[in-house]
């Protein structure tokens with residue numbers, strides 16, 4: 008029994024915020040952003056448009072492709088750190104919007120690795136026989152936790168959602184492996200300080216900008232490249248493959264320099280590596296399912312292909328999966 012991806016979907020909000028727009032907001036330039044990150048533009052959710060709304064649209068598109076209805080879904084698991092509320096889980100709101108009354112739903116907080124963590128959970132759920140179909144979602148509205156006056160961080164992030172439908176099948180195709188890791192010693196390098204138990208909501212906290220994300224970009228960069236490379240190699244080795252066997256590498260789209268450094272260390276060619284970070288920036292837990300959906304709809308994922316994916320994010324968390332399409 009394998010958990011196989013039978014449908015993919017994504018949703019990107021309409022509003023495009025270009026580097027030229029950012030030039031008017033902070034002391035930066037289009038050329039600097041492109042040279043350091045490869046990002047040209049990102050999407051920004053509309054006023055009142057929430058993570059659950061974006062997730063629901065992506066999930067509906069994935070279910071339409073799969074030819075299943077909401078009632079066919081046994082589990083909804085979503086990677087997000089920018090949910091509609093601290094609780095309840097945003098996946099419960101998605102369940103309600105979809106009418107997936109036979110599913111149970113929960114969120115996973117693993118930052119940019121959230122989708123791969125969710126995929127791993129759903130894979131275990133299906134291969135252990137607990138259910139037949141799962142909706143696995145990555146959705147984020149980072150625009151509300153980004154400080155749009157901080158040029159070090161605001162250039163990097165965007166909003167969006169992606170989803171896949173996983174189904175248990177007696178098949179050679181499907182998820183071959185998942186590997187997940189974390190190291191909480193690095194929590195401070197990438198985090199959102201407020202408001203939680205450590206820094207409860209306060210006027211002082213708002214003035215200190217605690218609700219906005221904090222990042223030590225240089226440090227994150229180094230650990231990200233090392234970890235993505237190592238965990239990708241582990242996925243290949245576990246399954247007895249090498250980089251030459253990979254049809255598409257679909258990594259977390261943090262920024263182009265991280266992607267290029269990782270791809271090079273893995274010995275992958277540009278043709279093997281799927282990149283869309285220039286269009287959307289870093290949508291955290293949503294980058295991988297958005298990229299899988301785009302690659303799929305472009306016809307780049309063919310039956311029998313080996314798809315390698317890896318992610319890295321706050322926590323630190325990181326992981327990889329190898330999928331036979």
Ligand code: COA
Pocket residue numbers: 034035036039040043044119158159160162163222223224225226227228231261262265289319320321
């Ligand atoms: N525009 C212009 N200048 C900027 C800038 C911007 N948007 N942001 C920072 N700078 C300046 C800095 O202030 C600094 O100036 P100084 O030398 O006068 O102090 C200079 O550029 C270099 O800053 P530095 O932070 O060393 O740049 P960098 O080459 O490390 O690039 C990042 C910064 C954020 C692009 C890079 O560190 C990075 O991509 N990190 C990984 C972040 C990431 O992907 N996080 C999510 C992982 S899931």
